[in-house]
Amino acid sequence: MLHIPTWKRVVIWALVACGVLLALPNVFYSRVEGHNDAAKLMEQSGLSTPELEAELAGWPSFLPSGLVNLGLDLRGGAHLLAEVQVADVYADRMRGLWPDVRNALRAERETVGPVRRLDAVAGELHVRIGEAAGMARAIDVVRDLARPIVSLTGVGASDIDVRGEGDVLIVTLSDAEKQATDRRTIQQSLEIIRRRVDEVGTREPTIQRQGDTRILIQVPGIGSAAELKALIGTTARLTFQPVVGRTADGTASAGVGNVVLPSLDEQGVFYIIEDRVVVSGEELTDAQPAFDQNGRPAVNFRFNPTGARKFGDYTADNIGSPFAIVLDEEVISAPTIQSHIPGGSGIITGNFTVEDSTQLAVLLRAGALPAEMTFLEERTIGPELGQDSIEAGAIACVVAFAAVLVFMWLSYGLFGLFANIALILNVGLMFGLLSLIGATLTLPGIAGIVLTIGMAVDANVLVFERIREELRRARGPARAIEQGYERALSAILDANVTTFLVAAILFTMGSGPVRGFAVTLGMGILTSVFTAIFVTRLIMVTWFDRARPKSIEV
Structure with missing residues (x-):
C-alpha cells in the first residue's frame, strides 16, 4: 500500500539536489564572493588583470554562485539618516x-x-x-x-x-x-540614491523613507559613513548656463537674475552667470570617464533628443560666447563656443584625477538629487562586530540543531533518525532558496532560522504520533504509516499556512529587521513542509521497501 511512483521519487530527489547545490556556495563564502566581484568588475570595465583572473578562478563557473547576502549587522558597513531639504x-x-x-x-x-x-x-x-x-x-x-x-x-x-x-x-x-512636490522629491531621492549605491556594486542596501522628509540608508560592506556620504551626499546637479562676466570679488553684485559662482579650478576667480538653465543634467542620457585631447581625465556626456536640440540651438546662436558648465554651484569649466554643436554630445574637462572623473560619471549617470540632504545621524559598524554577530548566530543555530537532533532520536528512535536526515536537508534547502532569491541575512533573520529549525520537526512529530495511534489499533506497519500521513496532513497544512500568513504580513507591513525575520521564517516554512510531507516519507518508504519489517516501533 505504500507506493510512490518512480517519477515522483526522481522529482523529489532532484529538487533536494538542486536546493543543496544552490546552498553550496555559502559554505565557501569568501571564495565565491571574490569570484562574483571579479566577474562583475571585468564585465563593467572590460579589463582583465592577473589578480582578477585569479579571483575568477577561485570558484568553478559551472557551479551556482548565488550567495545569501549578509546584512549590515553581520557584515559591517555604514548607516545614515538624511533629511531632504524639500x-x-x-x-x-x-x-x-x-x-x-x-x-x-x-x-x-x-x-x-x-x-x-x-x-x-x-x-x-x-x-x-x-x-x-x-x-x-x-x-x-x-x-x-x-x-x-x-x-x-x-x-x-x-x-x-x-x-x-x-x-x-x-x-x-x-x-x-x-x-x-514633497512626495515626488522624496521618491526621486530614494530612486537616485539607490542607483548611486548600485553603481558601485554594494550588496543589498536598505534605502527607505522615514517620516515625511527623511531617508534611512544602510549599506553593508562599505568602508565608512564618510565614504557613503561622499557617494550619495553630492547632489551632482549639472547645468549649462550663459556667462555674463568674470570677477575676482566673490561678493560683487551680480544684478537681478544673475548669480556669482566660484570657479572649481581657478583660485580667486568667480563667474557671473545668468540664473537660468539652458540645458540640465536631467536631460543627460549617458556619462562616461574619458581623456581629452591632451590626455587629461575628463567626462564624455550625451543628451537626450530634447536636450540635444536645446544645446544645438544655443550653441548655434551664441558662437564666440562663453558657456558655463556648473556642478553643484561651482563652475567646473567655461569654454567659449567655437561652432554649432548639433550632435547633443560633448566633453567636460577640468582639473580631474582619474578617480574624480569616474565618480563624476557615476553621479551624472545616476541622476541629480532634486534637493540637498542634511545628515542627521551617521554611524559606521566595523566588520569585527559583524563577525562577532555571525559567530554568535552560528553557535545559536548549532546548539538548536543539535538539541533537536538528539530529542528526535531519543523520542522516536529509527524514525527520529529519518526526521533528522530530513531536517539536515531542510536547512540546506532553506539556504538554497534564500540564495536563489538573493535574500539578505540579518541577526533577526538568524533568529528566524533558529525558530524554523525548532518548528521543522513539528510536522514529523504529528505524523509519528498518528502512526503510533494507528499501531495501537492493531494496524499493520504499512497501513499505519499510510494512515498516519493521511490523517496528519490537514493539521500540518493548517499550522504551517497560518504561520506563513503571519510571516507574509510581517514582510508586507514591517521594515528592516522585521522583514529579514519574515523572509527566513517564510522560506523555512516552505522547506519544512516539503521535507516533512515528501522527503521524510520517501526515506521511510524506501527503508520499508528494503527491510519489509513485520512490525515497527515508533
Missing part, C-alpha cells in the same frame, strides 16, 4: 517660472508697464510692475500659466498661487502642489 525644490520651481512670467507680462506691457524681478525669500517670486492699476490684469495673465496638479489629493487645484501687494506681484506654489 524647500530647495520650491526655490528651483520659482527660478524656472520667471522666464515664462516675464514673457507673459511683457506681452501685456501697455497695461502693466515694465516688469522687474525683485529679490525675495526662497520659494517665492516677486515681480514689480510699472503700473499698479494693471495688477488685476497681471494676476490673470500669470494665473493662466498655472497647470493642474496631477495627484489624488490635488484634483482640481492648480500648481501656483498668485496675489498682488501694491505694485508687487507675488507667485508661490500652492499648498496642494507643495504636498505633491
